[in-house]
Amino acid sequence: MFEEILIDNYLLTAFVFVGITVYAAYFLSDKLTGGKFHGSAVAIIFGLIFAYLAGLVTNGEKGVADFAILSGVGLLGGSMLRDFAIVATAYGVKLSDLKASGFAGIFSLFVGVIVSFSLGAIIAISFGYEDPISITTIGAGSVTFVVGPVTGSAIGADSEVIALSIAVGLVKSILVMTVTPVVAKRIGLDNPRSAIVFGGVMGTNSGVAAGLAAVDPKLVPYGAMTATFYTALGCLMVPSILFFLIDVFF
Amino acid sequence: MVIYGIALLGACTLSGLLVGKLLGSLFGIEANVGGIGIAMLLLMYFSNSNSYFKIGDISEKGITFWSLIYIPIIVAMAAKQNVIGALDGGWMAVVAGFFVVAISFLCIPLITNIKKQ
Numbered sequence: 001m002f003e004e005i006l007i008d009n010y011l012l013t014a015f016v017f018v019g020i021t022v023y024a025a026y027f028l029s030d031k032l033t034g035g036k037f038h039g040s041a042v043a044i045i046f047g048l049i050f051a052y053l054a055g056l057v058t059n060g061e062k063g064v065a066d067f068a069i070l071s072g073v074g075l076l077g078g079s080m081l082r083d084f085a086i087v088a089t090a091y092g093v094k095l096s097d098l099k100a101s102g103f104a105g106i107f108s109l110f111v112g113v114i115v116s117f118s119l120g121a122i123i124a125i126s127f128g129y130e131d132p133i134s135i136t137t138i139g140a141g142s143v144t145f146v147v148g149p150v151t152g153s154a155i156g157a158d159s160e161v162i163a164l165s166i167a168v169g170l171v172k173s174i175l176v177m178t179v180t181p182v183v184a185k186r187i188g189l190d191n192p193r194s195a196i197v198f199g200g201v202m203g204t205n206s207g208v209a210a211g212l213a214a215v216d217p218k219l220v221p222y223g224a225m226t227a228t229f230y231t232a233l234g235c236l237m238v239p240s241i242l243f244f245l246i247d248v249f250f
Numbered sequence: 251m252v253i254y255g256i257a258l259l260g261a262c263t264l265s266g267l268l269v270g271k272l273l274g275s276l277f278g279i280e281a282n283v284g285g286i287g288i289a290m291l292l293l294m295y296f297s298n299s300n301s302y303f304k305i306g307d308i309s310e311k312g313i314t315f316w317s318l319i320y321i322p323i324i325v326a327m328a329a330k331q332n333v334i335g336a337l338d339g340g341w342m343a344v345v346a347g348f349f350v351v352a353i354s355f356l357c358i359p360l361i362t363n364i365k366k367q
Contacts, residue, residue: 022321043321043325046329054329062332064330074330076323077327077330082324084259085316086320088314090289091310092297119346123349141343141346142347153282154283156280160335163331167336167343168343168350170347171343171344231290235287236286239270
């Protein structure tokens with residue numbers, strides 16, 4: 001009977017499921033790493049692990065959404081609400097802030113998106129991917145784990161390729177979090193100007209925020225500011241200009 | 251009213267997706283070309299314009315709610331992927347992530363010093 005209620009109210013069940021997952025992730029992030037390893041990254045890793053385990057049990061292709069009681073996760077994490085929430089993150093971003101960061105800030109955004117995409121695409125090709133849709137989606141994942149799935153569903157990639165693009169973005173985010181404090185000195189990351197460039201080149205929000213927090217919490221807003229434009233620029237450029245370029249060559 | 255904010259967000263997202271779809275068909279591909287990016291620019295425009303259009307404090311909550319819930323939605327999205335299928339390429343994810351981050355770090359001092367010289 002309880003199961004029936006969970007299935008009938010599938011979206012509410014999904015809220016509870018994701019809420020508990022996120023809570024557990026932030027709890028572990030806080031207790032085990034003192035928040036240095038960002039809770040959002042732990043939560044996404046949990047999501048991928050659950051999807052893997054669900055795939056083993058159900059032999060399906062939709063992760064935990066293949067369980068009837070968790071079918072709401074498919075709606076909550078589907079493209080409609082995902083696109084809606086991603087667009088909402090652009091709210092309150094001040095264009096004047098970007099202008100204030102100057103040429104270096106804007107330049108770093110373009111370099112960040114184009115360099116990350118190109119490297120991701122090259123590696124996808126060297127691992128044997130040949131169709132432009134998969135190459136573009138994996139390249140998009142190296143921009144961020146948001147741009148990957150947004151691009152993948154915009155151009156019609158398979159779920160495996162989209163999952164892979166999330167994984168690439170996740171590896172990037174985790175490396176940025178953990179490596180930044182180690183190399184900060186060597187790359188001159190100790191002032192607002194370099195923090196702005198850092199946010200623009202790396203772009204992964206959780207990675208940039210957590211990485212800078214470990215170096216110097218005062219630098220976080222500078223890096224976070226350019227990083228907020230990064231996803232928008234990625235969502236704009238990758239499924240358009242960059243996809244066309246890949247499409248022309250392959 | 252909160253619904254005004256949600257409606258504005260919905261309208262921006264739909265317009266962006268529509269323009270992206272039109273761009274796609276213009277270039278003859280079955281794809282949404284930059285629709286989400288266009289929608290984000292639209293919303294940035296509305297949140298920055300003061301003269302013609304002002305979003306009230308309460309209407310704003312309809313947008314900020316969705317902005318705050320974005321990570322949980324990404325978690326749900328991760329939980330519904332075909333991860334088993336992706337694991338064949340697991341090494342690729344690590345290699346790609348590693349190279350992207352390494353090269354990006356190298357770019358930072360180069361760009362930071364551009365204007366100083």
